[in-house]
Amino acid sequence: MSDAMTSDKMVAREKAEAKVPFETILEVKGLKRYFDVSAPWLNRVLEGAPKQILKAVDGIDFAIKPGETFSLVGESGCGKSTVAKLIVGLHGPSSGSIEFEGMDIAGRSRKEMAPIRRRLQMIFQDPYASLNPRWKVRDIIAEPIRAFDLADSPDEVLERVGRLLTQVGLAPADGDKYPHEFSGGQRQRLSIARALASEPDFLVCDEPTSALDVSVQAQILNLMRDLQKELGLTYLFISHNLAVVCHVSDRVGVMYLGRLAEVAPTDLLFSKPRHPYTRLLLDTIPDLEMSGRERMPVAGEVPNPINPPDGCAFHPRCPFANDRCRSERPDPRPTGDGALVACHGIEEGRIPDAPIISKPAVPEGLSA
Structure with missing residues (x-):
């Protein structure tokens, strides 16, 4: 191992072990993002139609501690990816705050975000679409190094690119290739190398394995x-795969129609789900142990986010809903064991505890 690589590992280890002065590295408060999806003005005038506003994210709060993996789960269209894009600045929030180590970065200009952007990077769902097909790999990975002035000479840039490729399981010689010359799993490794090139502290991982084969998913995870572990990174992990989320996360937030239904430590959420929607999601996991556990049937479809229901967004599909659920929006409340649940039925004690649920099996190839 070269002296440079040994030095990098020592710095990374010191960084991982250093005491962080902030209890949370990222904190989101009252975050909202609305999109105007109305027809053109003239069409609306002629048809007498009102504006149509899509509430992609409708007021959420969560905090992520340094070094942990916080996951967001939920059905397609619930707002998970929008949250990811808000955090890295690809969208500006309609209201609310995003605090990174105590600094509110919501709505900052491109120039104001420049010093912070180096420490916040994103791994996208489709690795091929996120890599410039006209650039060689070495130029793709070197771009953050040059943009943030992290190397003193062209030779040092190439050396760092080679070390990054080695770090993600590729060879320095791969830098002379183009993205189309790699498999899907290898392209995701390139995306990870590019994200690491700016020496970030926080990575937003937007379904980084959903476009990959199952065996390759385990390798990337x-x-x-x-x-x-090596670099002391913090992850916001977004995924549909509950088995993966169970085995890679420290805490999990369950989103429904732009709102957080439940936030809890991973072991607690998977063994003792509170919110009826969380139970619905966990009931979709195959019961490989053939335990015969009764599952709660929930009918209906996800409501239209342009015209969400009043009160609790889940009430049209919830078997425990009452008049309060239909008229009053529930706020997340602590349960006393580390969870936050936004449910009137849980608050009032009229929803029975769910049976103890066994954790999903470890996905094949994923280290326990």
Whole structure:
């Protein structure tokens, strides 16, 4: 191992072990993002139609501690990816705050975000679409190094690119290739290398394995966990795969129609789900142990986010809903064991406890 690589590992280890002066590295408060999806003005005038506002994110709060993996789960269209884009600045919030180590970065200009952007990076769902097909790999990975002035000479840039490629399980010689010459899993490794090139502290991972084969998914997830331990990284992890979320997360937030239904430590959420929607999601996990556990049937479709229901957004599909649920929006309340649940039925004690649920099996190839 070269002296440079040894030095990098020592710095990374010191960074991971250093005491962080902030209890939370990222805190989101009252975050909202609305999109105007109305027809053109003239059409609305002629048809007498009102504006149509899509409430993609409708007021959420959560905090992420340094070094942990916080996951967001929920059905398609619930607002998970919008939250990811808000945090890294690809969208500006309609209201609310996003505090990174105590600094509110919501709505900052491109120039104001420049010093912070180096420490906040994103891994996208489709690795091929996020890599410039006309650039060689070495130029793709070197771009953050040059943009943030992290190297003193062209030779040092190339050396850092080679070390990053080695770090994600590729070879320095791969820098002379183009993205189309790699498989899907290898392209995601390139995306991770590019994200690490700016020496970030916080990575937003927007379904980083959903476009990959199952065996390759495990390889990428193992790589991400190893890098987290080695470099002291913090992850916001977004996924549909509940089995993966269960085994890579420290805490989980369950989103429904732009709102957080429940936030809890991973072991607690998967063993003792409170919110009826959380139970619905967990009931979709195959019961490989054939326990015969009764599952709660929930009918209906996800409501239109342009015209969400009053009160609790889940009440049209909830078997425990009453008049209060239909008229009053529930606020997340602590349950006393580390969870936050936004449910009137849980608050009033009229929803029975769910049976103890066994954790999903570890996905094949994923290190326990």
